[in-house]
Amino acid sequence: MTCFSSADESAHYGFSVCMLLDQYREQLGWERDGVVELGSGDATAISDVVASLPGLRVRGFDISAASVAKARENIRARGVDGRYTVELGDFFDQADATGGPQIATVISNPPYIPAPDRDILMPELWGGVHGNDLVLQLLKSGYDNVIAAVASYSDPVATVRTAEDAGYRVANFLAMGLDYGAYSSEPKVRDHIRRLCDEGRGWAGDDEYMVAIALFTRNPDVPGDRADQLLRSLQINL
Template identity: 60%
Template structure:
């Protein structure tokens, strides 16, 4: 493998905004991509992605994960996205990077696919789900709304029955409640990578910023001024995991333990 062919080599940053109708934050995408690459390869004996492949909730334009597929020999990803426009863009990205034989994206509801025979053949899901917390979806980009606390989608994913989840968890979207729900469902934290980010156009929207301030004041997360932390974590129900890093993850997200 060419050492330059790594998931962090994404297109040049273009800011935190919408480009041609798509959300774009190069720093977060690079962190997510590199984390997926490292955690999958680090835990290849724990997570059976080499034999089963990996499912993806919400592929978007596929830039981040297409780079991971290109960088990791043998990795196969089946993505699902509810936006036909996103699927079209994803297919262009995948074709351009030459990984169409190992990365496919279909238009549809991920959870409907998860209940299908194909979905039941895969035990690992990767996702950078919508996580903007707000009272309702009337925000700058409704597709990024994650419910009142910002964790609606990840909680739904936890209940979907997959054994291994590789997901992004932001510090201001009630990660303690998310990890508590995960623990009750038999998940433990194998490992994670955390990164500090500045508020962008969407988290910084006055309506959202005020809601985040209220949530964090009530103990449902953390944000420091105009910054927050996002961790990409591998949650697993494998009995072979020897150490649960949930406490370390909460500390990394600046939450009391």
């Protein structure tokens, strides 16, 4: 078993989560309740966030045993054990353990690799046929705030419209261009991405795509709705 590894993407996830938690500190309630995380990976990204935001507590889950072992090592090495824990298991099976939606905020760089089936380089990164199964499931789980990665080739329009139907607005986001890494470059995945984009379900260049880390919120105290800007930043023509 391997562990997810993509330094640029993890750094983008960590930096963006830190910005959004800090910018919406008052409204998100994390100083009181902490946050939960779907898919901690090796935990480097969020360990740095916990280190730089005093008072932040994160309860993470990952289905990859190798990732959980590495995460615990990294959390200890960065001195944030006690405030950041990672448990082995499917996030959605842990709803009771996490307090479910009683915790206001969930963070995630969820699996978003689209492919016809789970037989890909790292099966734990499979996001379903359109790549957005896990973010859709998160948006239907009842959290007031969902901070999640949205990839340009994983049917972002369906993700944003599903969020709207569930009562969310896009408060803000940080978008970044990424080169194809090992997981998107796998020929079976690359061909599938091309088909999805040709069908109008997203955008990818020859060897690049966009990922935005977005704050979806149902909290009336958080103003604004940047859903269309989010989609445009992912190169979607509206």
